Amino acid sequence: MTEREDTLDLLVDAARRFAREVLVPAEGQVRAEGEIPPHVVQGLRDLGLFGMTIPDEYGGLGLSVYEEVRVVQEICYAQPAFRSYFGTTNGVGTLGIINFGTDAQKRKYLPKLASGEMLASFALTEPDSGSDAASLLTKATREGDHWVINGAKRFITNAVHAGVFTVFARTGTKDSGSNGISAFLVDRGTPGLTIAKPYEKMGFDGSHESDVTFDGVRLPASAMLGPEGTGFKNAMKSLDHARIHMAAVAVGVSRRLLDEGTKYAVERKQFGQPIGKFQMIQAMLAESQAEYLAAKALVEQSARDRDAGRKTTMEAACSKYFATEAAGRIADRMLQIHGGNGYIKEYPIERLYRDVRLLRIYEGTSQILQIITAREMLREAGL
Structure with a gap:
């Protein structure tokens, strides 16, 4: 392994532990108060997540798109609102400054954004x-x-x-x-x-x-x-990146949904045995696992393509479309596995079910992404 790969593994592991040990336990507090708790914000700062995509010369981590995707997947094991608090600062909120800003604009904003002092x-x-x-x-x-x-x-x-x-x-x-x-x-x-x-x-x-x-x-x-x-052109370039990022969000929350559904299928008993022994339950788990793995592979490959300098307008659109639609289907199946319990607020699945619905709307609706994908296909075919 290269030194950079080793560093990425350490960061991904830290993000994984932070999500499970700090973010997931804080979900109830966020629901009750409607705010991200101060200790969570400080933890995000300590991990350097406000500056994930900001170049290191301005105090950021300077992650590639693939590296960013790996970290985002881990953070979004917890409810996606945590990611929203620092995600815009890493994505559309700063990509324009990084890509098109003057030296003075970069010096004025990027260090404060990278540290989390400014959003x-x-x-x-x-x-x-x-x-x-x-x-x-x-x-x-x-x-x-x-x-x-x-x-x-x-x-x-x-x-x-x-x-x-x-x-x-x-x-x-x-x-x-x-x-x-x-x-x-x-x-x-x-x-x-x-x-x-x-x-x-x-x-x-x-x-x-x-x-x-x-x-x-x-x-x-x-x-x-x-x-x-050039503002609109610059915005669309930023959105190509942001759509890969949002696809990674969907992959992360899909993993959480699967874990919640699988755990419930093991613990919940009906007719004298765990419901996970029933083939209809197994079918929902298997179909969801396949979609999760397919989305994960698509998103990570799209990120690698973008890092390689390839045009990824179609790949970004496909990634966000498939991953967010899959997350919606997975959420529906996992709530179905929970039965009536999945419809009450005591269980995380109820909140996650509502959260993932937004993923198919912002940074490009699923329908707009279908249009973009078809347009790029037809353009490549000479139409």
């Missing part, structure tokens, strides 16, 4: 612009050496905690489509920036999503991230 948010979705992100209406107008932003964003993860927002706004005409969209870095506390109360959601206890409004937010020209008009 990042990604402000793309709008009330009338979700899957059709290129139709966003938030507007940035040039006034001398400044840009003035007006508009609204919806469902912005970690907005209530974020110290910096990557905001996408139209700098061209409405008819310019995706080519008229630019990205900006907006600091928390900038006049005109308002963060609404977090939504009450079906699942993901402890993860906060809020609307964010921009009313005459005035920024220096240096706040633009990347060249004017």
